[in-house]
Amino acid sequence: MIRRARPHLGTIVGISADATPPAVSAAFAAIEQVHLLMSAQRSDSDIGRINREAFRRSVRVHAWTFEVLERAMQISERSGGAFDIVMPGTGAHFTDIVLEQSCVRLRRPARVDVSGIAKGFAVDMAVGVLQANGARAGSVNAGGDLRFFGDWQGAVRVRVPGNLGAAICLPPSAHEAFATSSGYFGASLNDPRTGACAAIDWSVTVAAATCLVADALTKAVALLGPARWLLKQFEAAAFAIDGDGRLHAASG
Amino acid sequence: MPRFDATLWVPLAAVCVPAAVHATQYLTVEQAQRLLFPAAESFAPSTLRSGRDEQPVWRAVRGDAFLGYFIVDEVIGKHELITYAVAIDPQGVVRGVEILHYRESRGGEVRDPRWRAQFVGKGPADPLRLGEDIQNLSGATLSSRHITDGVRRLVALLKGR
Numbered sequence: 126m127i128r129r130a131r132p133h134l135g136t137i138v139g140i141s142a143d144a145t146p147p148a149v150s151a152a153f154a155a156i157e158q159v160h161l162l163m164s165a166q167r168s169d170s171d172i173g174r175i176n177r178e179a180f181r182r183s184v185r186v187h188a189w190t191f192e193v194l195e196r197a198m199q200i201s202e203r204s205g206g207a208f209d210i211v212m213p214g215t216g217a218h219f220t221d222i223v224l225e226q227s228c229v230r231l232r233r234p235a236r237v238d239v240s241g242i243a244k245g246f247a248v249d250m251a252v253g254v255l256q257a258n259g260a261r262a263g264s265v266n267a268g269g270d271l272r273f274f275g276d277w278q279g280a281v282r283v284r285v286p287g288n289l290g291a292a293i294c295l296p297p298s299a300h301e302a303f304a305t306s307s308g309y310f311g312a313s314l315n316d317p318r319t320g321a322c323a324a325i326d327w328s329v330t331v332a333a334a335t336c337l338v339a340d341a342l343t344k345a346v347a348l349l350g351p352a353r354w355l356l357k358q359f360e361a362a363a364f365a366i367d368g369d370g371r372l373h374a375a376s377g
Numbered sequence: 378m379p380r381f382d383a384t385l386w387v388p389l390a391a392v393c394v395p396a397a398v399h400a401t402q403y404l405t406v407e408q409a410q411r412l413l414f415p416a417a418e419s420f421a422p423s424t425l426r427s428g429r430d431e432q433p434v435w436r437a438v439r440g441d442a443f444l445g446y447f448i449v450d451e452v453i454g455k456h457e458l459i460t461y462a463v464a465i466d467p468q469g470v471v472r473g474v475e476i477l478h479y480r481e482s483r484g485g486e487v488r489d490p491r492w493r494a495q496f497v498g499k500g501p502a503d504p505l506r507l508g509e510d511i512q513n514l515s516g517a518t519l520s521s522r523h524i525t526d527g528v529r530r531l532v533a534l535l536k537g538r
Binding site (some may be wrong): 128129130131132137139146150282285291292293294296326327350351364365366367368370371372373374375 | 383385386387388389390391392393394401402403404412459473475479524525
């Protein structure tokens with residue numbers, strides 16, 4: 126088994142896999158490419174170009190970026206806007222994004238940020254690359270986004286908000302992808318529908334078929350609570366750890 | 378903003394485990410050297426000096442060709458201690474970063490010299506148990522910011538030569 130970790134996507138990405146060294150290197154290369162394509166901080170990324178130019182002209186983007194935008198729009202629609210890659214402040218929403226044949230256009234000036242979904246996508250891509258290169262089992266972890274494949278087994282632990290010295294084991298799950306959002310380090314959450322922003326003192330973990338879906342749904346569940354109508358559409362389950370360290374669950 | 382509403386959820390009996398201090402050894406120095414400079418034939422130890430700063434480095438060499446610097450550095454974060462390796466080419470451009478060793482703390486003790494002292498001499502023999510490894514830890518806690526800062530420091534150190 127190979128174990129490697131590299132700093133990417135603003136976190137430490139760890140890969141453990143029953144795989145060859147080139148397969149693991151290829152998986153890291155995919156993660157790095159997601160970062161280069163989709164970082165909102167890089168002016169030369171697809172997202173940087175969208176934010177700069179897509180209001181004035183149609184911007185051609187990489188197939189991976191297009192896929193992330195498409196999936197993001199779908200989750201925005203299905204969550205009633207509780208998940209939105211358009212940042213509050215300009216009055217624009219996901220409905221102002223127009224996708225057409227690998228090009229992106231904005232109906233009004235807006236700031237797009239896919240960091241709430243691209244990390245999950247990067248983990249999914251890495252798992253795909255590992256499997257395509259013959260890996261039988263393994264896990265990819267990008268600080269809060271975690272995916273297993275093959276017969277890899279292990280309890281998933283989630284930190285207790287407000288008590289970083291403690292963690293809680295999630296019950297065994299049929300899902301392979303997990304994502305957690307919380308205010309662990311004073312992080313706050315925006316409500317894309319109102320622009321309101323506040324800290325949360327509890328954490329939400331979503332288990333789903335892919336990390337992209339799990340990643341996006343954590344934000345929606347943090348805002349809406351464990352909306353069964355939402356979880357059901359994605360065959361997902363949600364777990365919450367409250368400020369007192371108690372575990373709660375919900376599923377579709 | 379939503380307060381936590383327990384009535385919407387089903388309570389579960391939770392197994393709360395201490396996030397015990399644990400460590401993960403990813404690569405040895407030799408493995409990282411081979412990964413970051415696959416073409417190198419040898420790594421010659423050397424020291425870079427800039428003011429009072431002294432940084433041990435390895436010079437990656439193939440025949441007469443100087444391929445770049447291989448540097449091992451350590452950063453202490455809020456909740457972790459990370460040993461990493463960086464490859465910097467002769468032009469001063471970062472060619473790769475690999476985590477060698479990651480050690481998680483339970484909070485404040487990273488600032489305690491006694492806590493830090495326990496890493497001295499720690500190596501690949503650290504036990505690795507599935508389920509206790511950071512691989513299985515979901516929760517956005519692993520910051521790479523300190524590594525970025527560390528790499529920036531090393532690049533600046535090389536530039537100042």
